[in-house]
Amino acid sequence: MxxxxxxxxxxxxxxxxxxxxxxxxxxxxxxxxGAKSGDLRxxxxxxxxxIGTFLLIALSFAxxxxxxxxxxxxxxxxxxxxxxxxxxxxxxxxxxxxHEGSMLLWILILSFFGALVSxxxxxLPPDLRSNVLGVQAWxxxxxxxxxxxxxxxxxRLDPAPFEGSDLNPILQDIGxxxxxxMLYLGYVGFSVTFSFAVAAMISGRIDAAWAKWVRxxxxxxxxxxxxxxxxxxxxxxxxxxWGGWWFWDPVENASFIPWLAGTALxxxxxxxxxxxxxxxxxxxxxxxxxxxxxxGTFLVRSGVxxxxxxxxxxxxxxxxxxxxxxxFIGGSLTLFALRASSLKAGGLFRPxxxxxxxxxxxxxxxxxxATVLVGTLYPLVVEAVSGAKISVGAPFxxxxxxxxxxxxxIMVPFGPLLSWKRAEFLPALHNLFWVAGAALLAVIIVxxxxxDQPVLASLGIGLAVWCMLGAFAEIASxxxxxxxxxxxxxxxxxxxxxxxxxxxxxxxxxxxxxMGVVCASAFQKETVAELAVGETxxxxxxxxxxxxxxxxxxxxxxxxxxxxxxxxEKGDSFTxxxxxxxxxxxxxxxxxxxxxxxxxxxxxxALGDAADDGKTVIRxxxxxxxxxIWFGTIFMVLGGLLSLSYRRLRVGVAKTAKSQQKSREGSxxxxx
Amino acid sequence: MRLRxxxxxxxxxxxxxxxxxxxxxxxxxxxxxxxxVTLEKRARDLSSIIRCMKCQNQSIDDSDAxxxxxxxxxxxxxxTKGDTDQEVLDYLVDRYGEFVLLKPSFSVANSLLxxxxxxxxxxxxxxxxxxxSTRQPATTSSTAIAALSKSERDTLSKILDDQE
Numbered sequence: 001m002x003x004x005x006x007x008x009x010x011x012x013x014x015x016x017x018x019x020x021x022x023x024x025x026x027x028x029x030x031x032x033x034g035a036k037s038g039d040l041r042x043x044x045x046x047x048x049x050x051i052g053t054f055l056l057i058a059l060s061f062a063x064x065x066x067x068x069x070x071x072x073x074x075x076x077x078x079x080x081x082x083x084x085x086x087x088x089x090x091x092x093x094x095x096x097x098x099h100e101g102s103m104l105l106w107i108l109i110l111s112f113f114g115a116l117v118s119x120x121x122x123x124l125p126p127d128l129r130s131n132v133l134g135v136q137a138w139x140x141x142x143x144x145x146x147x148x149x150x151x152x153x154x155x156r157l158d159p160a161p162f163e164g165s166d167l168n169p170i171l172q173d174i175g176x177x178x179x180x181x182m183l184y185l186g187y188v189g190f191s192v193t194f195s196f197a198v199a200a201m202i203s204g205r206i207d208a209a210w211a212k213w214v215r216x217x218x219x220x221x222x223x224x225x226x227x228x229x230x231x232x233x234x235x236x237x238x239x240x241x242w243g244g245w246w247f248w249d250p251v252e253n254a255s256f257i258p259w260l261a262g263t264a265l266x267x268x269x270x271x272x273x274x275x276x277x278x279x280x281x282x283x284x285x286x287x288x289x290x291x292x293x294x295x296g297t298f299l300v301r302s303g304v305x306x307x308x309x310x311x312x313x314x315x316x317x318x319x320x321x322x323x324x325x326x327x328f329i330g331g332s333l334t335l336f337a338l339r340a341s342s343l344k345a346g347g348l349f350r351p352x353x354x355x356x357x358x359x360x361x362x363x364x365x366x367x368x369x370a371t372v373l374v375g376t377l378y379p380l381v382v383e384a385v386s387g388a389k390i391s392v393g394a395p396f397x398x399x400x401x402x403x404x405x406x407x408x409x410i411m412v413p414f415g416p417l418l419s420w421k422r423a424e425f426l427p428a429l430h431n432l433f434w435v436a437g438a439a440l441l442a443v444i445i446v447x448x449x450x451x452d453q454p455v456l457a458s459l460g461i462g463l464a465v466w467c468m469l470g471a472f473a474e475i476a477s478x479x480x481x482x483x484x485x486x487x488x489x490x491x492x493x494x495x496x497x498x499x500x501x502x503x504x505x506x507x508x509x510x511x512x513x514x515m516g517v518v519c520a521s522a523f524q525k526e527t528v529a530e531l532a533v534g535e536t537x538x539x540x541x542x543x544x545x546x547x548x549x550x551x552x553x554x555x556x557x558x559x560x561x562x563x564x565x566x567x568x569e570k571g572d573s574f575t576x577x578x579x580x581x582x583x584x585x586x587x588x589x590x591x592x593x594x595x596x597x598x599x600x601x602x603x604x605x606a607l608g609d610a611a612d613d614g615k616t617v618i619r620x621x622x623x624x625x626x627x628x629i630w631f632g633t634i635f636m637v638l639g640g641l642l643s644l645s646y647r648r649l650r651v652g653v654a655k656t657a658k659s660q661q662k663s664r665e666g667s668x669x670x671x672x
Numbered sequence: 673m674r675l676r677x678x679x680x681x682x683x684x685x686x687x688x689x690x691x692x693x694x695x696x697x698x699x700x701x702x703x704x705x706x707x708x709v710t711l712e713k714r715a716r717d718l719s720s721i722i723r724c725m726k727c728q729n730q731s732i733d734d735s736d737a738x739x740x741x742x743x744x745x746x747x748x749x750x751x752t753k754g755d756t757d758q759e760v761l762d763y764l765v766d767r768y769g770e771f772v773l774l775k776p777s778f779s780v781a782n783s784l785l786x787x788x789x790x791x792x793x794x795x796x797x798x799x800x801x802x803x804x805s806t807r808q809p810a811t812t813s814s815t816a817i818a819a820l821s822k823s824e825r826d827t828l829s830k831i832l833d834d835q836e
Contacts, residue, residue, distance in 0.1 A: 362796075370788060393729060530703070
């Protein structure tokens with residue numbers, strides 16, 4: 001079936017991958033030697049090879065994508081994960097819906113970032129840039145070897161089968177189409193901060209200007225990771241069909257740990273950039289954050305999560321990634337241990353200061369990251385050591401992670417109000433009186449108007465209001481709304497730097513997210529009933545009538561759709577169509593929930609089992625303000641983008657620094 | 673008294689964030705539900721911390737697997753027979769092992785797990801305290817590792833000044 005042309009394309013992709021390996025070996029050796037010996041020509045090798053590696057890997061990725069689009073089942077990978085009857089969109093997303101393809105995507109993004117450093121790193125000192133590109137190349141080499149030796153997507157089948165065995169139906173979803181690439185952009189984005197950290201330790205230059213270069217990368221990676229996790233959460237919420245939005249699943253934790261560490265990195269890099277302090281810690285966080293990304297990749301990709309035994313039975317891939325982990329984490333930490341002593345802490349500050357608040361933030365975020373890490377790995381370690389099987393699930397994480405977040409959330413509005421070096425609490429508190437008043441008001445209102453669980457929920461909502469409004473306290477005090485009045489205050493808003501807006505939006509998003517979490521968990525209503533045609537159930541004022549089942553045939557599945565007529569108290573009515581799907585190629589049933597968004601809240605309906613007599617179980621949830629969870633993350637991403645856009649404008653400053661450096665070098669040459 | 677109240681409210685808030693989050697999703701079928709409301713509530717709370725052993729990281733409250741259903745019925749059965757919550761859990765651990773608990777027990781074997789957050793926090797606080805109480809002239813930072821030249825320092829301070 002597959003023509004000669006197809007074969008040529010697939011083999012070209014394979015060949016390009018091997019060439020990319022060769023090129024990245026060059027990139028990993030010569031620029032680093034050049035940086036050591038000060039040879040500018042050797043250093044320049046890094047730039048062209050980085051771009052070349054990216055182009056070759058992109059070619060390889062395009063070849064694999066082509067194989068998926070044309071259903072070239074002579075590739076084992078396509079045969080195992082695709083099907084000719086699949087919609088084109090899911091054929092394409094199928095490229096990274098499997099182990100081999102997703103690793104290829106991982107490395108495509110890695111080399112893309114390398115190319116970006118190469119193209120836009122003109123303002124970096126040449127030796128730093130060369131070392132960064134060198135370290136990037138080492139990571140690329142490791143993962144290219146991993147793909148080529150253990151997870152090659154270009155392995156051929158002869159004779160080629162006539163039909164593929166389909167993609168996991170749960171994964172056939174638009175959410176999944178964009179979720180892993182976003183996540184990988186985040187994961188791999190932190191490789192750049194890692195490379196910067198290692199490069200700085202190699203060349204021995206770590207100063208505030210270094211932090212200035214690193215922060216946009218950390219911020220960019222953080223934005224992508226935040227968006228990726230958020231999408232993953234919403235995907236799980238509507239696709240898995242039982243309405244949870246975060247499960248503390250090891251796969252989720254694998255992305256959440258780097259996020260927590262990355263958030264800490266973002267904050268400590270700020271201190272390093274502005275105050276030349278916390279250097280050791282920032283370097284360490286840069287190492288830890290990417291190490292956690294690698295660990296996440298290991299956890300998800302080695303199969304160790306499903307069972308330690310299955311990992312031990314088929315250890316090739318797992319052991320390979322474990323080796324990569326050991327080399328990079330161990331190597332960077334060793335380098336860190338050697339260099340850390342020469343990196344004395346810079347600027348001094350009092351415990352009560354902006355720096356102090358950011359240290360507080362870092363301590364709690366790092367503890368939270370460690371908690372999630374230990375909880376995720378503990379069952380694996382216990383099983384490996386004693387053979388006993390234990391579970392560490394959501395109840396553990398809620399009992400440990402939840403309390404850790406409370407002091408952090410209380411402190412969030414204070415941080416930006418404290419001045420650098422030394423500050424006092426009282427003036428900061430003065431700027432927060434109106435916020436505290438509003439939060440208290442929220443608590444009282446909730447207490448007065450709700451019947452069930454009022455105390456706990458109201459405190460949670462008060463904390464959310466505290467975060468949301470407190471996020472803008474710094475801007476409000478800068479604009480002087482309280483002192484100068486509204487009109488002057490608004491006039492001053494324009495002069496407030498965009499990074500400050502970025503911080504405000506980010507922290508506001510955190511409050512919004514908390515609001516969603518508290519409302520959706522404390523005030524959720526649920527009804528489960530077995531309904532015959534024409535019968536109704538009611539949930540939180542909505543009357544749901546079951547109008548019967550309709551069979552539907554989709555492109556590669558069959559489904560039975562329940563027709564539900566929903567009427568609100570006001571008399572509005574709409575139709576919801578939850579379904580049970582069946583994918584014959586994998587003999588796998590799925591549940592498709594029906595969701596109606598009303599304001600920020602959602603009516604979530606999923607089908608249970610159908611009885612023989614035509615009755616069916618219907619589960620209906622009223623999830624008040626649940627969308628705020630994801631709106632919160634949107635605000636966080638927006639805050640990050642605001643901050644990033646401001647930084648982009650500042651590239652010129654760094655350029656000035658370089659041109660000055662050049663002129664300095666010029667004058668030195670002249671004097672010599 | 674004020675302090676006690678504060679602690680009480682604080683721990684209540686912790687408990688809220690901690691206890692209420694997992695009760696988001698239910699796979700309970702109508703025929704399983706007990707008539708006794710308080711007993712049913714206890715059954716639901718228990719179900720959310722018992723693992724469906726066939727599933728990947730799902731509680732029996734979340735899962736619609738047959739095994740989960742059997743366990744839900746079993747839990748309700750034990751509760752109606754007058755078992756306390758702890759007795760139900762003990763019974764399940766006896767039959768299926770610790771694996772069935774989504775929240776590991778506070779045992780010696782699990783001490784590292786449960787103490788990890790506290791130990792990390794203490795270590796972090798200690799580390800932060802060390803950082804903040806170290807008295808060092810600010811200049812050592814630039815001299816210890818490849819010292820910045822005068823013009824580099826000027827450039828740097830210019831960059832930093834621009835930021836303000």
